[in-house]
Amino acid sequence: MTIQTHNSNVLMNTSTMAYRNLLKTMHNPDQFMDVIVQPVMFMLMFGYLFGGAIAGGVQAYLPTIVPGILIQTMLSAASGSGSQIREDLDSGVFDRFKSLPMAHIAPLAGQLFGDVLRLIIATITSLTTGYFMGWRPEVGFGWIVVIGLLAILTGWALSWLFALVGLLAKHAETVQSFSLMTMLVLSFMSNAFVPLKSLTKPLQVIARFNPVTGVITAIRQILATGSWTQSALLVLVFDLSIVVVFAPLTVWAYDRN
Known part of the structure; x- marks a missing residue:
């Protein structure tokens, strides 16, 4: 009975803190821009x-760009953990x-x-913006949900990394600089916006070892084949x-701390 009560308190405290952080995001222009404004702006800007x-x-x-912007948005949204x-x-x-x-871990x-x-809000925003721009995937809605869940899992996994940086860093500015640099390097040194074959040989090697390239490739393969691929399985294991x-x-x- 005591264990059940303790677990119930942990869940209640965690849900309360999750709600607090969501409200904080909605009332913070910088964090709100990460999940709403940024995917719309980048999709329109890069696309047109x-x-x-x-x-x-x-x-x-x-x-090409819809999966790229989707994962870039996941990186940006995940990086907010450390800053917060x-x-x-x-x-x-x-x-x-x-x-x-309250529970210590809450x-x-x-x-x-x-x-x-x-991450859910960012995913919906990214895919919806692509749809209004004319993106029409040939796979069914179920596979759209699958790639959305895979992107969310990737973003959530990276949230743990950025949270660790936030706990170890001395200043919020350090976390923000690290997060921005990481997002830019992982996004642009990948196949998010251009085909790998268009890069120079050294950059192709770097891009192929970039985990973001693997995630984007897996999403594109699912959208192209309408099936769960080996690349998607590797991304799941990686996350x-x-x-x-x-x-x-x-x-x-x-x-x-």
């Missing part, structure tokens, strides 16, 4: 500015949480599970491995 030069037209470019955690630590909010009758768990809601490795490290850093 570079579609003709890269693919001969916007319609021909959309199958560091800001809460610097402002003393976590010290106030310690004085409240603030961290609430942040990470609140990220799932942010779960990140969680297995970085979740304990993040909890350790949280306890240390």
Whole structure:
């Protein structure tokens, strides 16, 4: 009975903190832009500015750019975990949480599970923007849900990494700089926006080893074949491995703080 009550309290406290973090995102212009404004802006900008030069037209470019922008948005949304955690630590909010009758892990768990809601919003925004621009995948709606879930899982797995950075860094500005640099390097040094064959040989090698390339390739293969591919399985294993490795490290850093 005691164990059940404790688990119930942890779940309630975590859901409360997740709701708090979602409200914080909606009332913070910078974080709100990551999940709503950025995917719309980049989809329109890259599609209409570079579609003709890269693919001969916007319609021909959309199958390339929609998965690319989707994963870039996941990176941006996931990076918000570290910034939010560091800001809460610097402002003393976590010290106030310690004085409240709540589960010790609830603030961290609430942040990470609140990220799932942010990632869902970002995914819907990205795919909906592509649809209004004329993107019409040939696979059924079920496979659209599959690629959305795969993207969300990837973003959530990376949230653990960025949360660890937020807990170990000394300043929120450091976390933001690291997050921005990581997002730009992983996004642009991949097949997100251009075919790999258009890159120079050294850049092709880097891009092939970039995990973002693997995720985007898996999504494009699912959209092209309407089936679960080996690349998708590798992405699933990769995401779960990140969680297995970085979740304990993040909890350790949280306890240390």
